[in-house]
Amino acid sequence: MFRNTYQRGILTVFSSSGSKPLAIWDIKTKNGHAKRVTDEELKLMSFELMGSNVATTYMVAPKCPCPSLGIKLPFLVLLVKNLKKFFSFEIQILDDRKLLRRFRASNYQSATRVDNFCTVMPLALTPGWNQIQFNLADFTRRAYGTNYIETVRIQIHANVRVKRVYFSDKLYPDDALPPQLRLHPPLRPCKMSDQIARSGKKLPEPVETVRPPTPEKVAKMGSGEKAETGQNGGKAIMQDFVPQQRIPSVTIQTEPEHELEPPVVNDNFDTTEPNIEDVPPVAVGDPETAIADFPATPSATEIAE
Structure with a gap:
């Protein structure tokens, strides 16, 4: 099927989102x-295979009547989800002796068994999504002592969810893979970060901050305890802190301590104007006599005595 296809880099044989x-x-x-x-x-489409019997529910490539896939890339990668049930997959390859060999991996197998034409091996999956990397050339050489030529057939059995199956000429890190081939696609980058990266400038380094201690913690640190780190995960930069003289707190009173009594208003006053003739005359004496009668101011000598 793919024998006459240019095979280099990555070759996808199954994609659930296609x-x-x-x-x-x-x-x-x-x-x-x-x-x-x-x-x-993942919030994405995936292909689910479920069945009561693992052997009777499966998907196989290539489709009849094509006899072989003809893929010469040595690494097989499967992105599958562990459904906590029995699961297995099988790969049939052709070696340099023109013999068909099979590799079968399953999560219900406990030991590895190598026969003349079939190798059975256990498969350990973590909960959730997994990335299975299968080095066909290395397994062929270690199990049968021959060289890997090409992959003939792939068969995936229940119970599993499959996101993608692809071959590659080497194992690529996640940074070198396109987003659709990663197990968890990266988040959408920020436009500001892209502009800074294109301009060649470096992003400012984050500043580690430490929350100032409360008066209660300051009192505890004065007794020999160490300060805690800040919420941002910064390193503790205040150790064996000795507090300085505390500034007394000042309380500002917004309301008076005693309520002021309202002024008494006398409504019973006479509004009539007084008659000048009714006012008794004031006796005005001699100015000199009035001054003499006023007590004199004591001198400095008298104050000293």
């Missing part, structure tokens, strides 16, 4: 189902 994900695959189900579902963890 328009025709089963273009080269055959589906066999018995007491189960095979359908596309939206994964709640």
Whole structure:
């Protein structure tokens, strides 16, 4: 199928988000189902294989009547989700002796067994999504002592969710892979970060901050305890802190301590103007006599005595 195709880098044979994900695959189900579902963890489409019997529910490539995939890339990568049920997959390869060999991996196998034409090995999966990397050339050399030529067939059994299956000429890190081939696609980058990266400038380094201690913590640190680190994860820069003389707190009173009594208003006053004739005359004496009668101011000598 792919023998006459230019094979270099990455070659995808299954994608759950494609328009025709089963273009080269055959589906066999018995007491189960095979359908596309939206994964709640990735929020993306994935292909689910479920069945009561692992052997009777599977997907296989290539589709009949094509006899072989003809893929010469040595690394196989599967992005699958562990559904906490029995699961297995099988790969059939052709070596330099023109013999067909099979590798079968399953999570219900406990030991590795190597036969003349089939190798069975255990598979350990973590909860959730997993990335299975299979080095076909290395397994062929270690199990059979021959060289890997090409992959003939791939068969994935229930119970599992498959996101993508692809071959590669080497194992690429996540940074070198396109977003659609990663297990968890990266977040959308910020436009400001892109502009700074294109201009060649460096992003400012984050500043580590430490929250100032409260008066209670200052009192505790004065007794020999160490300060805690800030919320931003910065290193503790205040150790064996001895507090200085505390400034007394001042309380500002916004309301008076005693309520002021309202002024008494006398409404019973006479509003009539007084008659000048009724006012008794004031006796005015001699100015000199009035001054003499006023007590004199004591001198400085008298004050000293």
